[in-house]
Amino acid sequence: xxxxxxxxxxxxxxxxxxxxxxxxxxxxxxxxxxxxxxxxxxxxxxxxxxxxxxxxxxxxxxxxxxxxxxxxxxxxxxxxxxxxxxxxxxxxxxxxxxxxxxxxxxxxxxxxxxxxxxxxxxxxxxxxxxxxxxxxxxxxxxxxxxxxxxxxxxxxxxxxxxxxxxxxxxxxxxxxxxxxxxxxxxxxxxxxxxxxxxxxxxxxxxxxxxxxxxxxxxxxxxxxxxxxxxxxxxxxxxxxxxxxxxxxxxxxxxxxxxxxxxxxxxxxxxxxxxxxxxxxxxxxxxxxxxxxxxxxxxxxxxxxxxxxxxxxxxxxxxxxxxxxxxxxxxxxxxxxxxxxxxxxxxxxxxxxxxxxxxxxxxxxxxxxxxxxxxxxxxxxxxxxxxxxxxxxxxxxxxxxxxxxxx
Amino acid sequence: xxxxxxxxxxxxxxxxxxxxxxxxxxxxxxxxxxxxxxxxxxxxxxxxxxxxxxxxxxxxxxxxxxxxxxxxxxxxxxxxxxxxxxxxxxxxxxxxxxxxxxxxxxxxxxxxxxxxxxxxxxxxxxxxxxxxxxxxxxxxxxxxxxxxxxxxxxxxxxxxxxxxxxxxxxxxx
Numbered sequence: 001x002x003x004x005x006x007x008x009x010x011x012x013x014x015x016x017x018x019x020x021x022x023x024x025x026x027x028x029x030x031x032x033x034x035x036x037x038x039x040x041x042x043x044x045x046x047x048x049x050x051x052x053x054x055x056x057x058x059x060x061x062x063x064x065x066x067x068x069x070x071x072x073x074x075x076x077x078x079x080x081x082x083x084x085x086x087x088x089x090x091x092x093x094x095x096x097x098x099x100x101x102x103x104x105x106x107x108x109x110x111x112x113x114x115x116x117x118x119x120x121x122x123x124x125x126x127x128x129x130x131x132x133x134x135x136x137x138x139x140x141x142x143x144x145x146x147x148x149x150x151x152x153x154x155x156x157x158x159x160x161x162x163x164x165x166x167x168x169x170x171x172x173x174x175x176x177x178x179x180x181x182x183x184x185x186x187x188x189x190x191x192x193x194x195x196x197x198x199x200x201x202x203x204x205x206x207x208x209x210x211x212x213x214x215x216x217x218x219x220x221x222x223x224x225x226x227x228x229x230x231x232x233x234x235x236x237x238x239x240x241x242x243x244x245x246x247x248x249x250x251x252x253x254x255x256x257x258x259x260x261x262x263x264x265x266x267x268x269x270x271x272x273x274x275x276x277x278x279x280x281x282x283x284x285x286x287x288x289x290x291x292x293x294x295x296x297x298x299x300x301x302x303x304x305x306x307x308x309x310x311x312x313x314x315x316x317x318x319x320x321x322x323x324x325x326x327x328x329x330x331x332x333x334x335x336x337x338x339x340x341x342x343x344x345x346x347x348x349x350x351x352x353x354x355x356x357x358x359x360x361x362x363x364x365x366x367x368x369x370x371x372x373x374x375x376x377x378x379x380x381x382x383x384x385x386x387x388x389x390x391x392x393x394x395x396x397x398x399x400x401x402x403x404x405x406x
Numbered sequence: 407x408x409x410x411x412x413x414x415x416x417x418x419x420x421x422x423x424x425x426x427x428x429x430x431x432x433x434x435x436x437x438x439x440x441x442x443x444x445x446x447x448x449x450x451x452x453x454x455x456x457x458x459x460x461x462x463x464x465x466x467x468x469x470x471x472x473x474x475x476x477x478x479x480x481x482x483x484x485x486x487x488x489x490x491x492x493x494x495x496x497x498x499x500x501x502x503x504x505x506x507x508x509x510x511x512x513x514x515x516x517x518x519x520x521x522x523x524x525x526x527x528x529x530x531x532x533x534x535x536x537x538x539x540x541x542x543x544x545x546x547x548x549x550x551x552x553x554x555x556x557x558x559x560x561x562x563x564x565x566x567x568x569x570x571x572x573x574x575x576x577x578x579x
Contacts, residue, residue: 099435099436101439102439132458133458133459133536134458134459134462134536137459137462137463137466138462140466140470141462141463141465141466141469141470142465143470144465144466144469144470144471144474145465145469145470147470147474148442148469148470148473148474151474151477151478151481152439154481155435155477155481163481166481167478167481167482170474170475170478174471174474174475177470194536
């Protein structure tokens, strides 16, 4: 095993030999390697966030026809480091009447739950935190813990806006979990395992080709679960100031900020693993580093798509968001799940091309049917216009002899 | 003492302590948050028993869904449910003595039970196979009836909730 092909295991093996030479026992070496691995796996995403903040601001700037950060360093690349140093020096303010323990625990839960997800994502064929046989459910469980962090923030801040943000967290995240769980069963069904590495390993044909509709629904629910625009109602600045994190300052706010930015890249990694074959690609099994590069490329494309949607689509109204989930996504994902399950059993696995063709046809039929039904319903339930909008935003008395205005 | 035993004892202390805090917290929202900690401790217990599926499902269902709904319901209600006044009954010592007697009796009965001193052996890898669990849930000879009954119970609760919340024609707005 050479260093170039598989650097992580090369270093791990080298460290094992060195420690054995020093006379450490096998179990101690195991513990040391676990601690180093866990440390790196949780530090890596945090450091990656510094780059991600720059990437997101720069791309966002381009989408909105401005330059983005451009003062510090080449292309403004040092800007997030300066911002980070500034946030370290800020005062940590606790509002009067805040519920201290939930208030302080919330940022830790929010950031920690995202980093915990990285433990089960296979970064290459040989490099992953743990290959537990329930990786997919583990991701959902830690998503739920992150939700709890947001709720505790909204609850403990003693602020009405924060509380409203907390309500919206439950409404948004809990309801989009339903189609997400349903759709998560599709890749699980194809691979016959809940382990993330097994799912990546089983994708000789990428799942996105076998279940395109499921992939689209999963992508939408991922954006909604991360509370990214157009589903960012929980921190809608124009309605509830900043939602659940309005009272946070300094490093505690920084934790939420990190969680937010890390969420989208973690979502991209999860999506790539579940539907785009993860680290799979030509030569990835013999040279694990290639697999890592493939995964990064796939995740980067998905990440760019998430950013593209974030900067292009305006925010949903809350009733639109809820009815989109409960009246469209959830029934559709149930149909997709049942159809895919039936066809998966009916068409044998070795006829790859037939399988892909049948799956595409079924998905297309489902999509057209859903589209037609939604069109009919929308036409039937047209929102009545209550009043004609006034041409100018001014009181009616202006310019008259009325004592109220003029 | 092995590391597993140490973790078990620490988890047990956390579970019991937070369970006491659930019933003794003065604010109901604090009780709900303590309940989350208790359930998290139970998840750690499942993980210690090498049943990672149940550990994760415990977090997903009990913390991700049920606790969040409890907290949501409390948040929606106007009153903050702060408990005032004494939390103990005047004759609390009678209950304490009764509990102690029951506890001693339980320990006495359990220590007579032969299974009490059997050390558990790790389950074989096939025992934690999820496919087996899934098949058992829909097998008429295994757990089909309880499984279906519990789903009927949930549907009943759902219908009841919808019926309670539904706006009927004659209702005042």
